[in-house]
Every structure is written in structure tokens, then in C-alpha cells.
Amino acid sequence: MNVLIVSQYFWPESFRINDIAKSMQLKGIGVEVLTGKPNYPAGDIYDGYKAWGCQQEQFESITLHRIPLIPRGKRTFLLALNYLSFIFFGLLLAPWKLRKQRYDAIFVYGISPILQAIPALLIGWIKGVPVVIWVQDLWPQSLSATGYIHNSLVLNLVEKVVRFIYRKADLLLVQSRAFEEPVTTMSSGTPVLYYPNAADDVLAQTSETSSNPIAGLDEGFSVMFAGNIGKAQAVEVIVEAATILRDHQDIHFVVLGDGSCRDMMLKEVEARGLTNLHLPGRFPVESMPGFMQKASALLVTLANQTIFAATVPNKIQAYMAAGRPILACLDGEGARLVNEANAGLCVPAEDAVALAKAVIELYKMPEEGRDQLGANGRQYYKENFNHDKLVDDLIVKLQLASRQYKGE
Numbered sequence: 001m002n003v004l005i006v007s008q009y010f011w012p013e014s015f016r017i018n019d020i021a022k023s024m025q026l027k028g029i030g031v032e033v034l035t036g037k038p039n040y041p042a043g044d045i046y047d048g049y050k051a052w053g054c055q056q057e058q059f060e061s062i063t064l065h066r067i068p069l070i071p072r073g074k075r076t077f078l079l080a081l082n083y084l085s086f087i088f089f090g091l092l093l094a095p096w097k098l099r100k101q102r103y104d105a106i107f108v109y110g111i112s113p114i115l116q117a118i119p120a121l122l123i124g125w126i127k128g129v130p131v132v133i134w135v136q137d138l139w140p141q142s143l144s145a146t147g148y149i150h151n152s153l154v155l156n157l158v159e160k161v162v163r164f165i166y167r168k169a170d171l172l173l174v175q176s177r178a179f180e181e182p183v184t185t186m187s188s189g190t191p192v193l194y195y196p197n198a199a200d201d202v203l204a205q206t207s208e209t210s211s212n213p214i215a216g217l218d219e220g221f222s223v224m225f226a227g228n229i230g231k232a233q234a235v236e237v238i239v240e241a242a243t244i245l246r247d248h249q250d251i252h253f254v255v256l257g258d259g260s261c262r263d264m265m266l267k268e269v270e271a272r273g274l275t276n277l278h279l280p281g282r283f284p285v286e287s288m289p290g291f292m293q294k295a296s297a298l299l300v301t302l303a304n305q306t307i308f309a310a311t312v313p314n315k316i317q318a319y320m321a322a323g324r325p326i327l328a329c330l331d332g333e334g335a336r337l338v339n340e341a342n343a344g345l346c347v348p349a350e351d352a353v354a355l356a357k358a359v360i361e362l363y364k365m366p367e368e369g370r371d372q373l374g375a376n377g378r379q380y381y382k383e384n385f386n387h388d389k390l391v392d393d394l395i396v397k398l399q400l401a402s403r404q405y406k407g408e
Helices: 016-026 076-097 114-127 141-145 152-168 177-187 236-244 262-272 285-294 314-322 333-341 352-364 367-384 387-405
Strands: 002-006 030-035 055-059 062-066 105-110 131-135 171-174 192-194 221-226 251-256 277-281 297-301 326-329 344-347
Touching (some): 002 114, 016 030, 016 387, 030 114, 076 114, 105 114, 114 131, 114 152, 141 152, 152 177, 221 285, 236 262, 236 277, 314 333, 314 367
Parallel strands (some): 002 105, 105 131, 171 192, 221 297, 297 326, 326 344
Antiparallel strands (some): 055 062
């Protein structure tokens, strides 16, 4: 079976789809990728790449077809151009670049923007193969929830486009069970199936050390947040909780990663004179197991928005794989998973007082109690989010979609 993966983001950008593509290839599936020029998250094109022109390269024996892309930069209007440029060049250039290639199915890694599926639908129509979309974010709800767009006319237009995408797809996979109802409502009969995220293989590996010492991580009780530092994560709650706990000199918050709100956090740390909140920046994904397994607790946050209550952040699976207790400052599906696994403590989204109390509760808990929470999460991960099993399941779904499309 030959599969074309369509994803605006791909290696050397760090996304879940990289590991899935490698595993599919190792399992005997022919994999090629249509993607853009790497520029996430800083917004600048990576060294060795140019925004304009097409490019072809190899990644783990997988052929990558790169089309031009306007970098996302730091401003909202540039982000909009970034999204639109992938659609435009995908429609204009991808059918020609892939004209000699044969595929049995097209798989879209549907993180924001879901609009990236539009070129995939055209290619699928031209080549006569099914298009399977893995919906990671709800659009247009996520646009309004993160504050990028408030104009009702624009949101209504985006909703119409999303409905078109869902209707034209052959199969929709959703990363959260809470996505099933809203996606089904908009899909007008396209089948919708639950297909959760796992974590990158490297995050499930046991690691006793990390090569980079990080302030706060090896000092007393460390609460570590790892990932995108953006509006959806409502990271202000971390600043407020750190402020509440500033007199507990043995408790440190460590925020690894980058994003649109990191500068705000750095300014607040300086303005408030916080010595218990550390923002060391981004690190390679390969170093994350060592960092996570050193942390006393792993923190996940989301904004207090209805859409985010339906979302399961991928870091929950990664945290479970790491085997450390989880502090979940969010609502809905993410909190349900942590509670169901008995993997940590959950508090309402954006509630800094409750988060600070939960930190103290874990801090005072005997070490064996914290270790048990971490072990519970790791076991739940193995039973429900095992990467290898999920890749096998995806291959079966793609094969079935291909056979049904051909009427077999």
C-alpha cells in the first residue's frame, strides 16, 4: 500500500506525524509526504531551506515533497498568510509535482489549520483515491477560542469551508471522543471514528539522565510544563500559581518550550521578581524523556473554553508515557482521562488558586504515593495509547478506506 501524508508541518519540525510516518514505512507501507518549509514555532524558515521554490528530500527513506510557504512570523496577519500559502501552492503546484506518483490513500494530519486538507482533496480527486483526515482541532471554534478571529462573518465563512472539507473526505478520524458529535454534525454523512494520539516513541523510553542541566528541575520539588506556550494553554495560570507559591522556596515551576506567550511570561517573571518560575526555552524532543522523568510532577494547562474541554492535549499521553504524576489544570476530556487513569490531580481550567493547592498536595504526598500515580499513568498509556498498536490500527483503517473506495 502507498500512502501520501499531507501535513503543513513535518520534520525537522517536531510533530507526532513524524513518528507515525516512520513507523508506517517500517511496517511495509510506502509513504511519501507533501509538506511546507519548516518554520514552526519561531516563525522563521529553518537554516538550509528557502521559503520559495519546491524542494525534495529524504527523511528515514521517506520522500518529502516541499512546496513554497510564507513563514508564520510573529503577527496574526502573517499566520493567516502562512495558512493560505500552503493551500494556494498546494492547489497550484502539488498536483503537477505528484503527477507520476501512485497512491492508494491520502492521509491528512489535521492539526490547525484544517484548511490544509483542501489540496489533499484535489489530489485525491485527480488520482481517484480516498482522503482520510485525522481531526486534531475543532474549526472554526479554535479560531475564536484562541482570539485570532472574532469577526462573525469570517467565522461563518470558515465554518462553511470546514463543512465542505468534512463532506468531501472519505473518512474522518477524531483524537477525542468529545469531538465525535460536533464533527459528525458538520460532516453530513462522512464516517467519523475515534482515533487517539499516542506519544512519540522517544517519550516512552526510560531515561535516567538528561544532558542539559536546567534551573529548577534538580532543585527540590519541580513542576514541569513542556510544549507550546500559547493562548490556548492559558499559561497566565502558571504565573499566578508561581506567585501564590513564591514563599515555598523548595517548589519550582519549569516551563520548557516556546510560543506566542513566552515573552509575556518572561516579562511577568521579571516584573514580579519570581525566582521559582524558570523558562529555559526549547530543547530537542530526544532530550525530553530525561527532563520529564526528573520532574516531580508534569503540568498540563488549557484555557477555560468549551472547545478545549473537548480536546485532549497530546502532552497528556506523553506525560503518561513518562511515568510521572500529572497536574492537570483543564476541563472536560483531558481531565477525564487523567482521573480515569488515576494518574494525578485535576483542577478547573485557569484556576490558579486551585492549581497552587494541588501543587502543595502533591508536594506533601509521600514519594511512594507520587510514584504510584506515575505508574498508573504509564500503565494506562500502555493499554490505551501504545504507539505500535495505534499505527497498526491506522494502517487497517487506511486499507479499509481504500477497498471501500474501489468498491471491493
